[in-house]
Amino acid sequence: MRIRSVIVRAVLVVLLIGGGAVVMNRLAALRKPPPQAETVERRLRVEALRVDPLTVRTLLTGFGQARADRRVELIPQVAGRIIEVHPDLDVGRYIDRDETLFRIDPRDYEAAVEQARAALDSLDAQKARLAQARENDQRRIEIARRTLELARRDFERFRQLVEVDRVESPARMDQAETAMNQAREQVVALENALALYPAQLRDLDAQLQSARARLEQARLDLERTRVTAPFTGRVDRKSIEIGQLVGPSMANAVTLVDDASLEIPVPLEGGEVARWLDVQALPDQPTWFSRLEGRPVVIRWTEQPDRVQWAGRLDRIERFDPQTRTVHVVARVTRPLDGQSPAPSDFPLVEGMFCQVEIPGREVAGVYRLPRSAVGPDGNVLIVNDSRIHSRAVHIARYEGDTVLIDDGLQPGQIVLTTQPGIVLDGTLVDVDLVDPQTLWDDAAASPGAPVPAPPIERDERPRELEVTAP
Structure with a gap:
């Protein structure tokens, strides 16, 4: 009895499960499938440029600080007290050429000029006296030689009378000989004096030359008490005032810039x-x-x-x-x-x-000019072919500010994106807005940049994802 009860229960369970399965199948058959959405590829709107090879003159750009071609630091060459300063001698003002910048008290130097001139005049007078004395001695020696000749003749005549004719006393011969010796001594003395005149004149000439140099130096020092502008220029530095003592050891009095x-x-x-x-x-x-x-x-x-x-x-x-x-x-x-x-x-x-x-x-020929923004970090550009983006490796000949010059990797008439968009895959479908090249370069010229040569870029030839910003 118990076994029959178990069998009946098992049969009922099987029937219930089978009936549930049949009902589920019927319900599934009655359910309608959900509608399928149509897949449409999204297009990105981008700006691009149709490129053609150009002949372009390159532009090198650098930076530097302007400097004057002429800059003069004026230093006093003589010592003294400043008694006059140009009324426009202030930093930033202009002073014309040959105008007096400042003057040093000239009185000491005027006195030095007068003293040097007096010394020169004294030597000139001394030389004149020496020349006159030489001329006088030359005349005197002619007379002395004539006197010596007469004395020698008298001596010879008395010696003949004394020694040969024996008609004259020896005392007269001695007197004649003494007169002859005195005349000879006078001739010798004058000859010695005349021989010394050339050396004395050379010594005076040397003294005169030195005196003239001292006079010239004194005049030059006097001129240097007045400092003038060597050219029309701007006062860049000033470190003097009226009443100030200055001298050659002063580092810099006035700096003038042309x-x-x-x-x-x-x-x-x-x-x-x-x-x-x-x-x-x-x-x-x-x-x-x-x-x-x-x-x-x-x-x-x-x-x-x-x-x-x-x-x-x-x-x-x-x-x-x-x-x-x-x-x-x-x-x-x-x-x-x-x-x-x-x-x-x-x-x-x-x-x-x-x-x-x-x-x-x-000038460089056969290059393509693009905005610098068209080149990605890897040195590639994006071209459009059949409305799809493709990465293209190029060789950049030169960076110039906001533009680049490409000499390899592009073909005439190709369409190149002017900017690198966000992240998309190679082959993304795009709608292209072509940009007028002249407008693009005019805008670049209106905003002058600083062209700086960029280092060479090592291009990665492996497939990559492209960064494209969706509209």
């Missing part, structure tokens, strides 16, 4: 100079650079680069810095400016201004 001729030394990377500027060795001096072609340059004040600017010209290569490996070229600016474009600013260029100098370099 702002009419300014120059700017600009350090440029040596490799950039060698590649983009026409610089060669001198034919007769291969150890230095030849003169730079005096091509025009644009100079901008870094505080207002788009408004305050001047024109200039390359002048020379000043030096090579082995520590920074830079070549220092010098751009010269002179007033008045020579009408180069852009027009000179009314704001003056003065010494000490930190400026940006734009130097045109060699």
Whole structure:
């Protein structure tokens, strides 16, 4: 009885489970499938540029501080007290050429001139007296020689009368001999005096030369009591006042600067100079650079680069810095400016201004010009082909401010994105807004930048995800 009860219960359980399964199948058959959404690929809107090869003149840009071509530190060359100062002798004011900057009390130096002149006059008179004495002695020696000749004849005559004819006393012969000896002594004395005159005259000439030099030095010292401006210039420093004692040991009394001729030394990377500027060795001096072609340059004040600017010209290569490996070229600016474009600013260029100098370099042909934002961190650009983005490796010939010059990796007519968007995969579908190249470069020119050569980029040729910002 118990076994039958168990069997019945088992059969009932099986029937219940089977019936539930049948009901579930019927209910599942009655359920409608959910509607399927249609998959549509999303398009990104991007700006792009159709590129064509160009011939472009490169532009080297560097920075430097304007300095005056002429700067003079005026130091007193004589000692004394300042008695006069130019009324405009103040820092920042201009003083014309040959105007007196300051004067030192000249009285001591005027007295020195008079003293030197008197000493010179005394020596001149002494020389005149010596010359007259020489002339007189030359006349006297002629008389003395004639007297000696007469005395010798008298002596010979008396000796003949005494020794041969024996008609005259020996005393008369002795008197004649004494007279002859006295005449001979006078001749010898005059000859000795005449022989000393050349040495005495040379000594006087040397004294006269020294006296003239002392007079000239005294006059020069007197002139140096008046210090004048060697050129029209600006007073950059002043350290003197009326009544101040000054002297040659003074470090610097007045500093005058010629702002009419300014120059700017600009350090440029040596490799950039060698590649983009026409610089060669001198034919007769291969150890230095030849003169730079005096091509025009644009100079901008870094505080207002788009408004305050001047024109200039390359002048020379000043030096090579082995520590920074830079070549220092010098751009010269002179007033008045020579009408180069852009027009000179009314704001003056003065010494000490930190400026940006734009130097045109060699022309390069067959390059593609793109905004700098078109190049990704890996050095690749994004091109559009069949409305899809593709990464393309390129070779960048040069960075110039907000633009780059590409000489390999692109083809004429290709469409290149002007900016690198957010993160998407290669092959993303896009809608392209083509940008007018002229408008793009005009906008770049209206915002002058600082072109700085970029280091070479090692490109990664592996597949990558692209960063594209969805609209």
